[in-house]
Amino acid sequence: MVDRTTIDHWRSAPRLTAFARFFERTARGESGAPDLAQPKIDLSLLDFDLEAAVFSDTHRRLWGHFDSHYFASIPYRLEEEARVGAAILAFALRAWSRSASPATIYTLGTGTGCLARALATLGNGRIEALCCSPTAANRVSFVAKRGSDHAHFFHGPFFDLTNDRYLSDPELFPFQAGFDVLLEDTTFQMYDRDRIKQLDFVVPRIRPGGILVQVQKLAHEDPDTYEERERQKDELFKTRYFSAGDISKKKDEVLNTMTGLQVDLATTAAALGTFFRYSVVTWNSGNFYTIVSSNSRTATLELVSLMLKPAIPPGYCYERLPVILVDTEAEPLAPELSWRCANTMAPLAPRRQAF
Template sequence: MTVDPETIERWRNAPRLTSFAPFFERTASGRGGAPDLAQPQPDLSLMDFDLDCAVFADTHTRLFGIFDQHYYASIPYRLEEECRLGAAVLSFALQNWARAMMPTTIYTLGTGTGCLARSLAALGGGRIKTLCCSPTPANREAFLARRGSEHTHFFLGPFFELDDDRYASDSDLSPFRDGFDVLFEDTTFQMYDQDRVKQLEFVVPRIRQGGVLVQVQKLAHEDAAVYAERERQKDELFKARYFSQEHISEKKAEILNTMTACQVDLSTTTAALRAFFRYSVVTWNSGNFYMIASSNSRASLVELISLMLKPAMPPAFCYEPLPLVVIDTESDPLGPELSWRSATATAAVAPRRSLSS
């Protein structure tokens, strides 16, 4: 987990910790950036009223911090995807606990208030221990206000300060000294630089044998017109439900135009992942946003994906045939075993029992 000092210094001077920092603190503290037309709520119909997703969605929304409202109103169907992913990771973690009879460890890197980490820890009941990080003090305040479980922890600082020395010396990090079963990076690397190899070089050693890396990235596109059209779709058909046009224009000027300089395309991020993993699969795509799951364990990746519902969004926002295998092996390919699970309907939509039954 050693990265050269020049790279660390470049990350310290990156947009996330310099020009973007005031925006994130202002938004996370409720002094700006919030949706001004409506608040996002999960659409259970897009998840086929699945029971596991409904339970996760209920817990997740109860634990929202201020920044979460902004985040889920900004990315099309990201809230539904978080519930789909959260339910799958919860099942994956509990199955892992049942096999090993040890707490499953999960790190959500750069996830604002750590709502996903808090939800998983709350539902895990001690069988899951989670860590999240953010360099924004207001996100730590939101984390502590609705922590939800003693089994979730927050590190105030950028991801690259969580090095071996910090894990060894910080007692709050003691459950995570041996690494993580799931490491989730959420639109964070794209705010530091384009060198995905160096970023992965820093975090991948923290993934345990059999563990999985899950990433959400906003990717560039080789055709600038395609990228722009997907952005138009996002702004006009999704964000306009929650933000006025004035708010959308302000954010584009303050954040998005700068962020594009640190984005990479799918082929570049795949090439970086190939240096560390035998398998990678795109499990979600919404416009320019992609979720990619990677592992050196075929069994772990197949298991996690088999616990996911089909993507919960209108087809018009998805531009890839999912699941899309981007890294595979010839000797033991993933493709034949990849499939989504079927939904288990909640009682609200299932046939009601009569009193005599």
Template sequence: MRGLDGFLAECDRGPRINELKDFFAATAAGQSGVPIRKPAVDTRLLPGDDLLRGLVGLHAARQGFFDQHYHGSIPYRLEEECRMAYAVLKYARYHEVPLSLYSLGTAEGTMARTLSELSGGKIRSLSCSPNAENYKCFVAYGEPPAAEFFVGPFHRLTKDVLSSDVRLAKFASGFDFILEDTTFQMYSPNRVKQIEFVMQHLKEGGIFLFVEKFRAVDENDYKRREWQKDFGFKARYFPQDEIEKKKDAVLKIMFNNEVTLGEMFHAAGAHFNHCVMTWNSGNFCSLAASNNRENLNLYLSQMADPAIPNEYVYETSLYQANTDYAAALQQK
């Protein structure tokens, strides 16, 4: 990767491990940001089969402090995490050899660990976080044989680090799935370089999943969606003064590193032939990208319908617009 030293220095200056370091440490340790009730999946919005019920149950049992804060903060993000995990779990059934998943930014790695446990090792996972507090939650239920954890920021996990660590060497050949969960926006708006760096770990034909908060083209739209999130959902789990405190201490800093959906699709298009939006909740969206259309379509075909009330969904037209964009990129 060209310009690696400059990119690493840029990440080292990122708010995630500087201005916001104390916030993430305290939240991951359960010292602050604890919701007044534990978020729970609204099972009415998801399919009712046994596989998914087992996944939802184990996921709930493995959650740590930060996950509870996170899922109480974003409307129906918990349902979406289970929906994504369900699709990966079903995707793995089509492969004779174990799949590998790298999750950078899912705090204590609940989704990754749940997939490794529930699949009986058919999905091997690696989670990554700069916080030792998250690792403490990860091992609170014992160390699962098929799930690993790297304590450190994503930009310090290189191929050399993977190869030189006895526990992580099995991942040196790359991952079938990579999930970036609201991580890039905590460092910088440099999505092209961030994706390029992490892609060193993606197998040929692998699938890159993104969950991010995006700027709106119209700033007033962004604000209205934030109000809906805060008063229509987040107030179920946090007092109003705590919501305002986080807005001032964290969200204003994070906003500087957010990008628009158009910018994100442009960044993804620099590396992938195919990229589609799979979920939207206010200012948050999930994207799935790959250079293998067959693999991407198989993943998409395993997804249940988005588990979210329609009033939180705004970006319904993006799927067609961006499949057209991907097709145009292939013709260049």
């Protein structure tokens, strides 16, 4: 059980203090927007997959101000959102089909909640989706393009979503029994380095057979390696969307402070192993990772098998994916881990030459 001292520490963390103004201005569209070009998905990296394209199209229609900033800041994160979003949608619909009641999804710290809104929209009553943000302007974006009555927004930090809040807030009633999928997106690193306490707060909300998906920016045991990957991100990717001045300003305003709250892959694996029997890295882009964790071997294999292969140029990926972080000797994951094949949209895919 997370104690009051820890909660008070989180409440004074950079996300709610030093970073608050940056996030509010960016979410209002007052600053932080790409000034050279808008991010646009490269469907060729997803093999023109139909499910990913449908998810991406819905997702893009629901963007708020913060989303364009976010997807222009992390190399190929937009393609990863479509890849993971399509997989979570299929996973949630399977959960709905087994229980005959809506699947529940919580996207923790996802800005405008665009992922949650896209999933609720495509679920069409089969998915109840919740997102949270302490930034008021993100709630404005959420309401402006809610997309579905089955999408819900909590205005506040993740640690204010206590058991009492789920029981007393009518907007949260669909989530009293927990979540089939809980996705944490680059949020823990803005509050603290203690991943065990952060996981201890959210893991009890995951239903039996449920999944935790994390998008994390990780430290590296070699500081030079970390910085080289940062230079690649800033100089080869972000310069497509942001001027050099904007990139430097964000680094000074946010990223340098946030680095101190990041942990490395080994620390992440150890924390996840405290709570889960299985944990797998399914995506890597420089210092960014997607990690899937669960106590259910079946659920882990199911979600991973619903993912396309990672949609990223090899030069940005530094891991041989998937990477198993936590496993069991009796029932290991490795023999059955696999990506799904793309359901290619033939009219969009390049024609093969006949020889």
